[in-house]
Amino acid sequence: MRASIEVADIFRAAGPAYRATHAGHLSLAQLKVMSAIEYCRTAVFGGHVEACEDCGQWRIAYNSCRNRHCPKCQGAVARTWLAEREADLLPVGYFHVVFTLPIADIAFHNKALVYDLLFKAAAETMLTIAADPRHLGARIGITAVLHTWGSAMTHHPHLHMIVPGGGIAPDGSRWISSRSAFLLPVRVLGKLFRRLFLTRLVALHDAGRLAFFGSMAHLSARQAFVRHLSPVRKKRWVVYAKAPFAGPEAVLAYLSRYTHRVAISNRRLIAFDERGVTFRYKDYRRDGADRQQLMTLAPDEFIRRFLLHVLPRGFHRIRHYGLLAGSARKASLALARELLNVAAPPDDDTSDEPEDFRPPCPCCGGHMIVIEVFERWRQPRGPPDATAPNRETAP
Numbered sequence: 001m002r003a004s005i006e007v008a009d010i011f012r013a014a015g016p017a018y019r020a021t022h023a024g025h026l027s028l029a030q031l032k033v034m035s036a037i038e039y040c041r042t043a044v045f046g047g048h049v050e051a052c053e054d055c056g057q058w059r060i061a062y063n064s065c066r067n068r069h070c071p072k073c074q075g076a077v078a079r080t081w082l083a084e085r086e087a088d089l090l091p092v093g094y095f096h097v098v099f100t101l102p103i104a105d106i107a108f109h110n111k112a113l114v115y116d117l118l119f120k121a122a123a124e125t126m127l128t129i130a131a132d133p134r135h136l137g138a139r140i141g142i143t144a145v146l147h148t149w150g151s152a153m154t155h156h157p158h159l160h161m162i163v164p165g166g167g168i169a170p171d172g173s174r175w176i177s178s179r180s181a182f183l184l185p186v187r188v189l190g191k192l193f194r195r196l197f198l199t200r201l202v203a204l205h206d207a208g209r210l211a212f213f214g215s216m217a218h219l220s221a222r223q224a225f226v227r228h229l230s231p232v233r234k235k236r237w238v239v240y241a242k243a244p245f246a247g248p249e250a251v252l253a254y255l256s257r258y259t260h261r262v263a264i265s266n267r268r269l270i271a272f273d274e275r276g277v278t279f280r281y282k283d284y285r286r287d288g289a290d291r292q293q294l295m296t297l298a299p300d301e302f303i304r305r306f307l308l309h310v311l312p313r314g315f316h317r318i319r320h321y322g323l324l325a326g327s328a329r330k331a332s333l334a335l336a337r338e339l340l341n342v343a344a345p346p347d348d349d350t351s352d353e354p355e356d357f358r359p360p361c362p363c364c365g366g367h368m369i370v371i372e373v374f375e376r377w378r379q380p381r382g383p384p385d386a387t388a389p390n391r392e393t394a395p
Contacts, residue, residue, distance in 0.1 A: 007037055008038055041065075048372060052368055053368075055364045074260035077260055089252070091248070093165035095162075095178075099239055100158040103201075107157050112315055126322075138168055141163070144160070148309045148311075165244060189239040194232075202229070210225075264279060
């Protein structure tokens with residue numbers, strides 16, 4: 001059975017040469033992501049020694065880098081985030097809506113500004129159409145998650161939205177439910193989204209806030225920029241509304257897969273050898289079993305594609321709007337539950353002890369406790385009894 005391959009293995013092997021080749025062309029954020037992934041769960045970040053309370057088996061556990069782009073470091077953060085979102089769920093149907101940005105080239109040169117505009121234009125589109133009495137006539141809540149990649153790690157910015165099937169009436173007197181299999185008209189959403197986004201994008205250009213380089217440097221001139229946008233003004237901007245989720249549990253299952261995802265997970269990696277990096281991806285032009293395909297990229301191209309999706313420093317890729325916006329969330333959810341005549345979820349946070357996600361003893365399944373902590377760049381002293389065999393390698 002082959003050993004599992006990780007993005008970290010590829011970065012450790014090919015990263016130094018890639019950094020040397022592209023010196024001066026990589027951002028500080030990209031360099032930090034590469035280093036974090038390479039050193040994650042190694043002695044560089046320190047760690048601790050655990051021992052089993054029952055049989056005495058011990059093991060070394062190195063600290064995680066906690067970088068949000070690292071494939072190994074999203075589990076604990078996702079669990080905490082999901083626990084908070086579970087308390088926000090309402091006993092109504094939920095819809096999944098996707099807004100795709102058809103001008104990825106401009107976004108690539110201006111990630112912070114254009115991604116932020118994508119969030120704001122898409123959220124305003126949903127809130128505006130939902131508030132229209134010709135459609136739903138209610139104030140809705142939205143959780144939006146930015147993904148910047150396609151399955152093959154190409155640049156493909158889009159927003160995934162989770163939206164309750166209904167909202168609060170403008171006067172706050174009642175809950176207005178959407179139809180069971182229909183939330184809002186996608187063609188209407190697409191038209192308003194296109195208008196809002198392009199109007200504000202041109203305003204950013206007029207204010208001199210957009211930058212262009214290389215083959216796109218000519219777009220700094222307004223006439224060339226407007227001409228570049230001409231085809232997408234005439235194109236239909238597709239907003240995709242998927243079938244509603246089958247209950248709150250399905251919403252949480254979806255969120256657990258999508259909220260803290262990175263450009264590629266270690267599970268999708270198949271091989272890393274003299275031919276390059278081979279991984280699984282979905283070809284959406286195919287149907288059924290043929291949709292799952294394999295792709296092999298040279299290590300440099302694999303790293304280049306991965307680094308396309310490093311977000312600007314401080315950029316929030318999960319945002320909440322409407323009923324779920326931070327300042328009004330608690331009051332809005334309390335009113336929604338009152339109007340739906342359902343009780344608030346119980347407050348289970350009664351323990352001062354943090355939840356223990358430490359894996360059980362691999363020998364007897366017992367509880368592991370920390371017996372030594374060691375600092376960055378240092379190795380542990382070893383097992384409590386230096387004369388005893390290393391229980392990690394002993395037969």
